[in-house]
Amino acid sequence: MPRIATWNVNSIKQRVGHLVEWAKIAEPDVILLQELKCTEDSFPRMEVEAAGYKSVVVGQKSYNGVAILSRHEISDVRTTLPGDESDERARYVEAETAGIRVASIYLPNGNPVDGPKYPYKLDWMDRLRAHATGLLKQERPVVFGGDYNCAPTDDDVYDPEGFADDALCRLDTRKRFRALTYLGLTEAWRALHGEKHVYSYWDYGAAFRNDDGLRIDHLLLSPQAADRLQSCEIDTTPRGWDRPSDHTPVVCELTA
Template sequence: MKIATWNVNSLNVRLAQVSEWLARHQPDVLVLQELKLEQDKFPAAAFRMSGWHVEWLGQKTYNGVAIISRAPMRDVHGGLPALPDDPQRRVIAATVNGVRVINVYCVNGEALDSPKFAYKRQWFAALNDFVRAQLAAYPELVLLGDFNIAPADADVYDPDKWRGKIHCSDEERQWFAALLDLGLTDALRRVRPDGAHPTWWDYRGAMFQKGLGLRIDHILLSDALAAKLQDVQVDTAARAQERPSDHAPVWAVLG
């Protein structure tokens, strides 16, 4: 099984790139974040014409998540039960060939002293509760997407510059570690323990060209899936395209 995640930073802008990526890489599952379009504006027909199954939660201007699958999906769920009134579309889950797929676009938080950071704290607590319950029901589970957390200094191009800043604070890293403590494995670090392997580069300052990015997009596997892990890659070629997303796709192969 090949499963991938990509924050596309507007599906309207990147639809051709996503379609080409699907045709070239032929994943079993691709999850998308930051659709930035309303529910009824999702280009479902464009994917279905090519044989893909799609489930999505859209939101105008911001957020939005989708799962694109080669096989039909069942038990589709949106949102976090602990935050039933949250209007932000950030979580969608579905079962594909027995594997529970949870796609997340985690809260950015803006800055540690921002009200948005307090929301991020609440949101990650709700995510932890949700994943714990899902793991109890689905032994084969993958949690993946844009986490907006660089888990360790090795995931940051300049740890001193980023220390204590958003994405890299001790508190955020504790939230990420708490997810792993539920019984999840950071797929990339299982296969590639050394090196930075960034997945996001700021548009400003030619950061991609300079190789200065953060690893904030992750694939986390339950024990049953981690035992099948064969490879993980960050597709930097997608970030090098004209008018790219500021994120690169990340994919894992499970035997």
């Protein structure tokens, strides 16, 4: 049964030790990484390969960056999200592995909302929806995993009133996230969990200790993948380690 994880590591150079240690414990078959903050040639492939993973990386110096790690062969790689040839930011990578089409997504944050960043975020989400529409027509297992920078409902943020006008929680952001699910994509964690105020991200400082978080890391599954969904959990263990990422992994398991 393949296990697929998504994790915004917030600098792979600083967190590669955490990645390797967590992979030994959790044993995922596929890991979708975001916010690498490095170029392809500075990605720590030696450590990743020693841990048993092949990799495909789309990097950018100091910012963004996404990767797919897999214990299986990786093929048919796409390194950009279609729809805007001028967009050179390293936010999307997609490939075939373990018999599944997977994508690692680092969706734009969008703040501050009164500048150009928020329209860019909304346009990016529209492009993702258009691309997902095409993939879904193939009627095959697809997993879109990543940091969506969207808390889908007020149940997914510790302070709904305080975040009401934040780009992660604004109505236009949530509308576009719902539009993805209306295509037929299943949000894996929410499909299996009814709990409120369970999070995948906590800012630094006292936020993790106080559980002041947001659930913004998601795995969206095509119907053919959702039919195989057995479990989906948010693993908070790495968030409690020394010098952690501000995000923690989300892991789903599919039947073979």
